Amino acid sequence: MIKIKKYAAIDIGSNAMRLLITNVVEEANKPTQFNKSHLIRVPIRLGQDAFTVGEISEESANRMIKAMKAFKLLMQVYKVEKYAACATSAMREAYNGKELAEEIAKKAGVNIDIIEGKTEAAIIANSDLETFIKSNGHYLYVDVGGGSTEFTLFSNGKQIVSKSFKNGTVRLLNNMVTESVWTEIEKWIKTHTEHLPSLDLIGSGGNINKIFKMSGKTTDKPLTQNYLMQQFKYLNSLTYEERIYTLGLNTDRADVIIPAIKIYANAMKWSNAKHIYVPKIGLSDGIIKAMYYENTKIKTHTIL
Known part of the structure; x- marks a missing residue:
């Protein structure tokens, strides 16, 4: 029963x-x-x-x-x-x-x-990540929000380390993220991932969910860094109004989606990840x- x-x-x-x-x-x-x-x-x-x-x-x-x-x-x-x-x-x-x-x-x-931020990362780690994490794989989980981004590294089925950075879509829109913050994120990612072969990203957040939905792929299929950059260029070529009218984006999504892609794409670049999985999970x-x-x-x- x-x-x-x-x-x-x-x-x-x-x-x-x-x-x-x-x-x-x-x-x-x-x-x-x-x-x-x-x-x-x-x-x-x-x-x-x-x-x-x-x-x-x-x-x-x-x-x-x-x-x-x-x-x-x-x-x-x-x-x-x-x-x-x-x-x-x-x-x-x-x-x-x-x-x-x-x-x-x-x-x-x-x-x-x-x-x-640490508590936020710990709570996110309680979500359905185990469904996507293989016991012999390496993954960098990236959750992009408006004010911060949480990174959690998983290796061989175990959580290794996590970190929250004050770099989010709303901050980026308001030019409030300095180069030193980007440098700190790059250093953290490279330090914790450079020794891990064939690492993949797992992305969460409303913006990556929307990008994934636009791709037409099924949940078990990942996006590539190349695809993300193509979407970045395409969305950037449209005006805010065109993103709403042509693509049907919500008014509060049409502006933040571009800085969000920048965070995910950089995380892929700095971790040498070729793929990003999007399982629709979050805080x-x-x-x-x-x-x-x-x-x-x-x-x-x-x-x-």
Whole structure:
């Protein structure tokens, strides 16, 4: 007989926030299944405020409170048992981030945990990566967000090292990433990967998911560095409006997709990776598993 639990994860990023509702299916003597039920994405670009002026504006804060009230109602409607809400670099760096989290707890009834980059990388590592990682292979997992990029190295089925860098799409759009940051990333990647033969990348994030969808490939087939660069040149040749009208990109995706490709392409170049796999996983997936297995320091809450 199976037992079904409903968990929810709220990922508050620098470019958007997401609510993922998952059915956790348990059956005796069988692996637990994590079946995604619903994913709702709200395009509130908190990083635009946080990275440029150091605070989250009143307009963004009000939109965020409304979104969290909606998320709370949806979790109640779907009878979610447990949830965790994690905010990353934008809330972390805004001087009023903690104050806003407290206001949301009072007005929307959603408790937000503002996490560090290391914790973010650890949570992401809890996602479904094992499905794509071979026991005798070497992989650099790259998760590109609006404010930061998390890198995690896996070798022979084990996690070796991880690092978070303040280099994300919203920062790049605002010319807030210095050459020294790029140099630091290059050095870190080369230092940890130069001795590993036939290394592949695993990419996550909304932008690489969109690029992969545009390629028409199936999940088990990777993209090449050459393909990424072709897409970079093509997208760069179009105006912002053309990317929306011709390609059907969302307004909050049409600008950040180009700097995102730059990060993935450089990671491939510096690690000598020939392929990048895109399994459609990310922070919200990791939050669900972290709650279930309780193997990451993450605050869980029940729905009242």
